[in-house]
Amino acid sequence: MRELDFLLTRFLNECYPQLDSDGQAGFAALLECQDPDILDWLMQRRDDYPSECTQVVRLLITSN
Numbered sequence: 001m002r003e004l005d006f007l008l009t010r011f012l013n014e015c016y017p018q019l020d021s022d023g024q025a026g027f028a029a030l031l032e033c034q035d036p037d038i039l040d041w042l043m044q045r046r047d048d049y050p051s052e053c054t055q056v057v058r059l060l061i062t063s064n
Contacts (some may be wrong), residue, residue, distance in 0.1 A: 001035045007042065011060055019056075026056040 008031070016027060030038060030053045040046040041057050049057050 023055050026053045029053050030056050
């Protein structure tokens with residue numbers, strides 16, 4: 001999904017370096033999830049994301 005790639009790449013470049021180790025692990029865990037699920041979470045259509053991804057999902061939502 002091109003849109004998702006854009007969002008995640010921008011986050012990686014702009015926000016990832018400032019994350020603590022838990023946040024970076026959460027981002028890595030998010031990347032293991034299916035693209036349609038990630039998009040639903042970021043568009044706030046669902047909130048059943050893995051708990052280890054909570055910090056990153058919230059940051060992605062607020063940074064866009």
